[in-house]
Amino acid sequence: MSDKYKFELTEADLPKAWYNINPDMPVDPAKTAWNAVLHPGTLEPVTPDFLSVLFPMRFIGEAMSLERWVEIPEPVREIYKLWRPSPLHRAHRLEKALDTPAHIYYKYEGVSPVGSHKSNTAIAQAFYAKEEGVKGFTTETGAGQWGSAMSMACSFFNLECHVYMVKVSYNQKPYRRIIMENFGATVTPSPSDKTEYGRKVLAENPNSPGSLGIAISEGVEAAVASNGKYKYCLGSVLGPVLMHQTVIGLEALKQFDMAGEYPDMVIACAGGGSNFAGFTFPFIHKNLTEGQKTRVIAVEPAACPSLTKGKYTFDYGDTARMAPVVKMHTLGHGFMPDGIHAGGLRYHGMAPHVSALVDSGHIEAIALDQLETFEGARMFAQAEGIVPAPESSHAVRAAINEAVKCKEEGKKKVIAFNLSGHGLFDLGAYDEYLKGNLKSTSGYSETKVEEAMKDLPQVAL
Numbered sequence: 001m002s003d004k005y006k007f008e009l010t011e012a013d014l015p016k017a018w019y020n021i022n023p024d025m026p027v028d029p030a031k032t033a034w035n036a037v038l039h040p041g042t043l044e045p046v047t048p049d050f051l052s053v054l055f056p057m058r059f060i061g062e063a064m065s066l067e068r069w070v071e072i073p074e075p076v077r078e079i080y081k082l083w084r085p086s087p088l089h090r091a092h093r094l095e096k097a098l099d100t101p102a103h104i105y106y107k108y109e110g111v112s113p114v115g116s117h118k119s120n121t122a123i124a125q126a127f128y129a130k131e132e133g134v135k136g137f138t139t140e141t142g143a144g145q146w147g148s149a150m151s152m153a154c155s156f157f158n159l160e161c162h163v164y165m166v167k168v169s170y171n172q173k174p175y176r177r178i179i180m181e182n183f184g185a186t187v188t189p190s191p192s193d194k195t196e197y198g199r200k201v202l203a204e205n206p207n208s209p210g211s212l213g214i215a216i217s218e219g220v221e222a223a224v225a226s227n228g229k230y231k232y233c234l235g236s237v238l239g240p241v242l243m244h245q246t247v248i249g250l251e252a253l254k255q256f257d258m259a260g261e262y263p264d265m266v267i268a269c270a271g272g273g274s275n276f277a278g279f280t281f282p283f284i285h286k287n288l289t290e291g292q293k294t295r296v297i298a299v300e301p302a303a304c305p306s307l308t309k310g311k312y313t314f315d316y317g318d319t320a321r322m323a324p325v326v327k328m329h330t331l332g333h334g335f336m337p338d339g340i341h342a343g344g345l346r347y348h349g350m351a352p353h354v355s356a357l358v359d360s361g362h363i364e365a366i367a368l369d370q371l372e373t374f375e376g377a378r379m380f381a382q383a384e385g386i387v388p389a390p391e392s393s394h395a396v397r398a399a400i401n402e403a404v405k406c407k408e409e410g411k412k413k414v415i416a417f418n419l420s421g422h423g424l425f426d427l428g429a430y431d432e433y434l435k436g437n438l439k440s441t442s443g444y445s446e447t448k449v450e451e452a453m454k455d456l457p458q459v460a461l
């Protein structure tokens with residue numbers, strides 16, 4: 001036990017390997033198909049050839065790897081040192097404000113130069129592309145966090161970066177665009193007339209605000225059409241991305257040693273599942289191999305509740321059905337969630353690993369309304385000083401709710417959550433909240449989901 005506020009590691013403590021959960025997945029792949037990746041056209045298992053058009057070979061190798069520990073390449077570790085190890089904070093002031101016997105800890109990923117955990121995988125993916133000698137990347141971004149991380153990573157490795165940015169965000173969030181352009185990236189509002197799919201969407205609806213699914217389709221099409229000049233990169237969902245993020249949880253384990261405590265529960269928000277997996281998989285590893293009984297809680301928005309309301313089945317990764325088909329919790333690839341401010345949590349699906357572990361009961365999932373999450377974020381800011389990203393606010397609120405429960409039950413539990421990013425580029429959303437303009441979003445549209453579910457691929461498995 002300690003009255004310290006921050007548990008800080010040195011650069012020498014930076015993990016040398018990521019944790020790959022593949023060999024430890026406690027579910028039978030033959031029965032659950034959590035590791036099946038199907039071609040969107042044939043619905044047959046994809047070949048490495050198909051994937052190699054999109055992704056660097058080393059990345060594909062990681063997706064299939066059964067090595068528990070995968071070495072972090074030295075050039076990637078060197079860049080990590082710009083901001084890693086990130087601090088683990090004990091939220092003493094929040095505990096006092098809540099008058100709770102619980103101990104609340106948070107791992108803070110907002111210290112990365114672009115303000116979120118996404119740089120942890122962006123750096124690795126850019127390094128792999130550089131190794132293969134490609135010219136650069138095409139990618140998509142929703143609210144702009146992934147695009148910012150990838151633009152920074154590409155500038156470090158002298159790669160081109162072409163970002164398709166969901167049009168509403170492009171118009172509403174110019175600061176993220178400016179960050180990307182300052183790193184040398186080109187940013188195109190999506191849907192655009194640069195791709196066949198974008199032109200098709202625009203022909204049907206010239207005023208389309210865009211969606212993550214559409215932007216992914218444009219990024220994928222642009223990479224495929226480049227004949228190997230560009231690779232495509234994704235900031236979440238895929239196994240290697242989750243693995244790259246485990247540097248977060250591995251550091252946290254060492255920091256809990258310093259604190260002399262171990263969490264009773266670990267909490268993170270889940271959009272595609274990467275910061276969640278990165279923070280919690282090393283703790284799940286301890287649950288599986290060392291008999292720890294830490295509760296693992298994924299928090300999603302009530303407006304896009306793939307884990308709590310979606311179906312665990314095969315679906316396309318994107319709207320245009322060009323990305324691979326995987327088994328995951330999904331609301332349907334055509335599902336268009338309401339325009340909530342946690343843009344990073346608006347994806348229709350969820351990482352297959354996370355989905356399988358929710359299905360098998362190793363992970364709990366809950367959904368929160370955006371009014372509650374902003375309220376929690378404000379309580380947190382007033383106690384701890386950090387303005388959380390609207391996405392991270394879901395984890396913040398869930399942790400506060402658990403701490404309040406501890407008070408009611410008189411229990412002294414150790415609660416840990418991942419603060420995946422800061423919200424300093426999301427102040428427009430806070431402004432809306434403070435002015436009382438935000439609406440409750442608990443009423444996600446069941447009819448819209450039913451509609452989107454009609455379109456699932458018919459997989460014979």
Ligand SMILES: *Cc1c(COP(=O)(O)O)cnc(C)c1O
Binds near residue numbers: 392
């Ligand atoms: C992108 C983003 C998320 C959601 O993505 P995951 O892959 O689910 O982690 C959460 N928090 C922040 C700050 C983000 O930028």
